Amino acid sequence: MTSSGDPVVFVLFGATGDLAKRMVLPAFFTLAQQKLLPENYLLIGDSRSDRTDDDFRDHVKDVLTEFGPHPDEGPWDDFSSRLRFAGGGFTPDDPGQLVDVVNKAREELGGSDGAANVQLIHYLALPPSAFIETTQALGAHDLAKGTRVVYEKPFGTSPQGFKDLDKAVHQVLDEEQVYRIDHFLGKEATQNLHVVRFANRLIHSVWSAEHVASVQIDAPETLDIDDRAKFYDATGALLDMVVTHLFQVAAEVAMDPPASMAAADLQAAREEVIGCFRPLDPAEVVLGQYDGYTDVEGIEKDSTTDTFVAARLWVDNDRWRGVPFLLRTGKRMAESTQRVSLILKDPSDGPLADATPTMGDVLNFTLKGNGSVDIELIVKKPGAGTELVPTDASIVLADIPDGDPLPPYVRLIHDVLEGDRSLFTRPDGLAHTWEVIEPVLDDRPPVKPYEQGSWGPAEAAALAEPGRWLLGQ
Numbered sequence: 456m457t458s459s460g461d462p463v464v465f466v467l468f469g470a471t472g473d474l475a476k477r478m479v480l481p482a483f484f485t486l487a488q489q490k491l492l493p494e495n496y497l498l499i500g501d502s503r504s505d506r507t508d509d510d511f512r513d514h515v516k517d518v519l520t521e522f523g524p525h526p527d528e529g530p531w532d533d534f535s536s537r538l539r540f541a542g543g544g545f546t547p548d549d550p551g552q553l554v555d556v557v558n559k560a561r562e563e564l565g566g567s568d569g570a571a572n573v574q575l576i577h578y579l580a581l582p583p584s585a586f587i588e589t590t591q592a593l594g595a596h597d598l599a600k601g602t603r604v605v606y607e608k609p610f611g612t613s614p615q616g617f618k619d620l621d622k623a624v625h626q627v628l629d630e631e632q633v634y635r636i637d638h639f640l641g642k643e644a645t646q647n648l649h650v651v652r653f654a655n656r657l658i659h660s661v662w663s664a665e666h667v668a669s670v671q672i673d674a675p676e677t678l679d680i681d682d683r684a685k686f687y688d689a690t691g692a693l694l695d696m697v698v699t700h701l702f703q704v705a706a707e708v709a710m711d712p713p714a715s716m717a718a719a720d721l722q723a724a725r726e727e728v729i730g731c732f733r734p735l736d737p738a739e740v741v742l743g744q745y746d747g748y749t750d751v752e753g754i755e756k757d758s759t760t761d762t763f764v765a766a767r768l769w770v771d772n773d774r775w776r777g778v779p780f781l782l783r784t785g786k787r788m789a790e791s792t793q794r795v796s797l798i799l800k801d802p803s804d805g806p807l808a809d810a811t812p813t814m815g816d817v818l819n820f821t822l823k824g825n826g827s828v829d830i831e832l833i834v835k836k837p838g839a840g841t842e843l844v845p846t847d848a849s850i851v852l853a854d855i856p857d858g859d860p861l862p863p864y865v866r867l868i869h870d871v872l873e874g875d876r877s878l879f880t881r882p883d884g885l886a887h888t889w890e891v892i893e894p895v896l897d898d899r900p901p902v903k904p905y906e907q908g909s910w911g912p913a914e915a916a917a918l919a920e921p922g923r924w925l926l927g928q
C-alpha cells in the first residue's frame with residue numbers, strides 16, 4: 456500500500472509491450488497475490504491502439520499465463536476487475552482516451568469526495584525515444600501535478616540525449632516525483648551489499664583499499680539477442696549493461712557510509728561516489744563481438760556492435776584509490792551469472808605469507824535470482840600436513856527462515872507505491888556516468904571476436920593482471 460494508504464491509479468504506458476508483458480504486469484500480479492497493493496487501486500493500460508477493457512483483461516490473462524504468476528493461483532477475479540484501458544495514444548496535442556479514463560478512475564476511487572486523495576502513478580514502459588514526448592504530454596494534459604513517474608532504463612541513450620531528457624523531465628516534474636529504474640538495484644543481493652557491509656563489523660572493517668586488492672563485477676550471460684536484435688544492434692553491451700547496471704552496482708560497493716539508511720541518504724551516498732569514478736581509459740577497455748553475431752536476423756552484416764565489454768574502472772577517493780574495479784559482461788558467454796567479488800589482499804608478511812594461496816580470501820555477492828552471499832577463506836587442509844587450501848561457505852538468501860525474496864521489479868514497484876526512492880537513480884550520478892564512458896565513445900577500441908560459449912576475447916585477461924578473473928579460470 457502507499458505509505459499514506461491513499462487509493463492509487465496506476466497508468467502503464469506501453470501496456471501491450473515486451474517489458475510490460477515480461478516484468479511489469481507479472482510484478483503487479485505478484486504484489487496483488489502478496490497483498491502488497493493498496494486496498495483501493497486501478498491499473499490503466501495505455502496504448503496507441505484501441506481495445507476494450509475486456510480485451511486488455513484477456514491480454515493480461517494471456518501474459519500471466521505465459522510469464523506467471525498463473526492467474527489460476529489467484530486473485531485473478533479481483534485483479535482483473537481493476538484493469539482499465541485507454542487507447543488512442545498520448546501526445547501533447549492529443550491525450551487519446553487517457554484523461555477521461557483517469558478522471559473516471561479517480562472518481563471511482565475517490566468516491567463522493569472527488570479525486571483529491573487519489574495518488575496517480577505513471578509507469579513509462581516505452582522505448583526511450585518516447586520518454587520526452589510522453590513527459591510533455593503529462594504536463595500538457597494536467598496529469599503531472601502530485602504524481603510519481605517511473606522511467607524505464609535507459610534514461611538517455613547518449614550524453615546529449617541524457618541532458619535533453621533530464622531538462623524535459625524537470626520542466627514538468629520535481630525531482631521528488633521521478634523514479635528512474637535500474638532493476639539491478641532492486642535485487643535482494645544488491646541490497647545486501649550495504650546491509651552485510653554496515654551490519655557486520657567483520658565485513659565493514661575491511662571495506663577499503665587498505666584491505667581490498669580488487670573488486671570484480673562480473674555479469675556474463677549465455678543469452679543471445681535474437682528476440683531484440685534491432686534494439687541490441689543499436690545499443691551494444693557498453694550502453695545496455697555497463698553505463699547502467701554495472702556502474703550502479705559499482706556505486707553500491709564503493710559508496711561511503713550514508714548518514715543514515717533513509718532513502719535520501721542512501722541515494723546520496725551512491726550517487727556521490729559515482730562522481731569519483733574516473734573517466735574510462737580506452738586502453739583499459741576491451742570490446743568484443745561473438746562469432747556469428749552478424750548472421751542473426753535483423754543485425755547489420757557489417758555491424759561492429761559490442762556484445763562483450765571488460766573494463767578497468769578507478770574510483771578516485773581516499774577509500775578506493777589504487778583499487779581496480781574490474782567490470783565484465785557479454786552475451787553468448789560460457790555461463791550466466793551476476794557476481795560482485797571483493798578480493799582481499801594476500802598476506803604480505805606474517806608466518807603464513809609464503810604458504811597462502813593467492814586470491815583465496817574473497818567476499819562474493821551473487822546477484823542473480825534470489826541471490827547469495829559467499830565467503831571464500833583459506834583454511835588448513837584437514838589431516839596430518841600443514842597445507843593451506845581455499846574453501847568457501849554460502850548463505851543462500853532464499854533459505855533464510857521466513858524470508859520471502861521479492862524479484863527486483865516487484866520490489867521496485869512496491870517502493871514506488873510506498874514513495875521510497877532509495878533504490879532509484881539520481882540525475883547527478885547519471886550525468887557523471889556519461890562523462891565516465893565518453894572517452895570510450897569518442898575513441899572506441901577495436902571490437903575483438905570471441906567464440907560463443909567462451910569467456911570473451913583473450914585480451915580481457917590482461918585487464919585483471921597481476922590477478923585474474925575469478926570466473927572462467
Ligand SMILES: NC(=O)C1=CN([C@@H]2O[C@H](COP(=O)(O)OP(=O)(O)OC[C@H]3O[C@@H](n4cnc5c(N)ncnc54)[C@H](OP(=O)(O)O)[C@@H]3O)[C@@H](O)[C@H]2O)C=CC1
Pocket residue numbers: 468469470471472473474475477501502503504579580581582583584585607608609
Ligand atoms: N523488454 C525488456 O526485457 C526490457 C526493456 N527495458 C526497457 O523498457 C522499455 C520498454 O521496453 P519494451 O517493452 O521492450 O519496448 P517495446 O518496443 O516493446 O515498446 C513498448 C510499447 O511502447 C509503445 N510504443 C512504441 N513506440 C512508441 C512511441 N514512439 N510512442 C509511444 N508509444 C510507443 C508500443 O505500444 P503500442 O503500440 O500499443 O502503443 C509498444 O508495445 C524500454 O525503455 C526498454 O529499454 C528494460 C529492461 C528490459
Ligand SMILES: O=C1O[C@H](COP(=O)(O)O)[C@@H](O)[C@H](O)[C@H]1O
Pocket residue numbers: 676678695696
Ligand atoms: O537490462 C538488462 O538486463 C538483463 C539482465 O538482467 P536480469 O536481471 O534480467 O538477468 C540483460 O540481459 C539485458 O540485456 C539488459 O537490457
